[in-house]
Amino acid sequence: MAGKVWVALQQRGDELHPMSGEAIAAGVRLAATVGSEAEAILLCAEPGTAAETAARYGAAAVRVIQHPSLGAYTPGAFTGALSAAASTEAPGWIVLAHSYQSVDYMPRVAHALDAALVPEVIDFRADDGGVIWTRPVFAGKMQAEVRVRGEGPVVLSVQAGAFPAAQGEASAPISTLDLAADITPDREVLGVEEVAGEHVDLTQAPIILAVGRGIGGAENMDKVEELAAALGAEIGASRPVIDSGWLARDRQIGSSGQTVAPKLYIAAGISGAIQHLVGMKGSRCVVAINKDASAPIFAISQYGIVGDLHEVLPALTEAVKEAKA
Amino acid sequence: MKIGVCIKQVPDTEARLRPSASGQWIDEEEIPFAINEGDEYAIEEAISIAEQTGGEVVVVTVGPERAREALRKALAVGAHRAVHLADEAYAGGDCWATARALAAVANRESFDLILTGSQSADVGFGTTGTLLASMLGWPHAWLVVGLEVADGSAKVTREMEAGKNELLQIGLPAVVEVQAGINKPRYASLKGIMQAKRKEVAELSPADLELDPSQVGAAGSRLEFLSVSVPPKGEGAQILEGDTAEVATQLVDKLRTEARVL
Secondary structure, eight states: OOOOEEEEOOEETTEEOHHHHHHHHHHHHHHHHHTOOEEEEEEESSOTTHHHHHTTSSOSEEEEEEOGGGSSOOHHHHHHHHHHHHHHHOOSEEEEESSTTHHHHHHHHHHHHTOEEEEEEOEEEEETTEEEEEEEEGGGTEEEEEEEOSSSOEEEEEOTTSSOOOOOSOOOOEEEOOOOSOOOOSSEEEEEEEOTTTTOOGGGOSEEEEEOGGGOSGGGHHHHHHHHHHHTOEEEEOHHHHHTTSSOGGGBBSTTSBOOOOSEEEEESOOOOHHHHTTTTTOSEEEEEESOTTOGGGGGOSEEEESOHHHHHHHHHHHHHHHHO | OEEEEEEOEEEOTTOOOOBOTTSSSBOOTTOOEEEOHHHHHHHHHHHHHHHHHOOEEEEEEEOOGGGHHHHHHHHHTTOOEEEEEOOGGGTTOOHHHHHHHHHHHHHHHTOSEEEEESSOSSSOOOOHHHHHHHHHTOOEEEEEEEEEEETTEEEEEEEOSTTEEEEEEEESSEEEEEOTTSSOOOOOOHHHHHHHTTSOEEEOOTTTTTOOGGGSTGGGOSEEEEEEEOOOOOSOOEEOOSOHHHHHHHHHHHHHHTSOOO
């Protein structure tokens, strides 16, 4: 039999990180594809509710590696614990969520195990005894199919939203996995801070007008403000706008900003990188305005306008005012 | 302090991409290339640290001849010299093969600090810098939005989810992988551009790095690219046609009567 599929979980506080449910779903599907079984591995100081929650997502077993050094995340301790356990038990695959924490130590685990590394998987299929993985390239404008060459374990991460979590009634057995290794943090965690200026709560806004790199500069923001005023919308932005200093960081929507689900989301000059999409894909109605007809944002929008936002935004402002008059 | 900066030349974010004839990669003819966005910020961070502490900035890239333009740009804004891994043997590497080549450069140069972007805009692995740190036996920090270097260690602000940052301290030498927005990259001055022409760009072959060609590039990679394609569009948007005023009126009408969200 092929080696087992391990899914390395992540905690958020006492709870299971929501992306870990998706990682288990990917691991369960992978196990079915390669004829193996999926086990969820929880690295923690205290399991809290995470192990019990994980047990309901379809894995064959949940195994807990517990150690005081696994409380505050450090790549040194997490790599040491996971790679020591994997060296002993030799899983064929280790699946992690493509998250800020998991991807931070995933390359070190691959290095320790001499494993192939497949980041940001969005799909996979069986092929001739192996697996072909699909992952985004060029910030989601294209996707690539890749295959691992040679033998040995494979370490992979799965993108948010690609493998929907499936919580069932049945509960997998929970056991402990002994840690027969010394683990050492390789960094000192001094603290956590809220990003300054987190004042605007976009999560409650019924209408959001979000702008991207296509706006071209802070000097063009008046067109955005005029349309937002006509619509009664809050203004949001994708990351490049914030990094360029055209809008304050509290307006950022996406994986490192706010997650929103308004009834109307207008994305102007936003190409639709996955990091942005995860922050707004729950919106009821999405409108995309972009000069590039192949921009990924159109795929998740109900309505699209292919054109220059510098012309489209003022025209929309007029049309909204007229309709409301 | 000797700072290495690992950069990559990638297609410009505005470039229109299409698969190559073989379908395994994109057609690189006639598209504009630029320094990977995160790497531009890494260059600026390195230069400003070198200005404050005294020291040398060595910019390193793996890439074909065209990538020399990226090195020249880094030299024009203040990097002191460059290392170009241009040999064809380096081409098509995954994060394993590329990190192995970069680790060989780092060992040869004895850097005190390596800066790079968190992710490239082309293959987008996001793992090469961390794998490099692991190979060197150094600590790392990924998704870095703030950095202060002092007395053999670095205070790092690292981005986390949902508008939070983590404050860390790591020992040097280390690999620090920065995010766009960590600083304001400077523009090259005319004087800088002229000086860059006289700065050293060393081309190193695998043999120069005591590596076998089979350890780098596509041959040294664990991942093989089979195909690239435009993602399926799913249902996709209803694209509104007409002149600007027409589509604007159409959209407002549909939002009111069809989607009922206005």
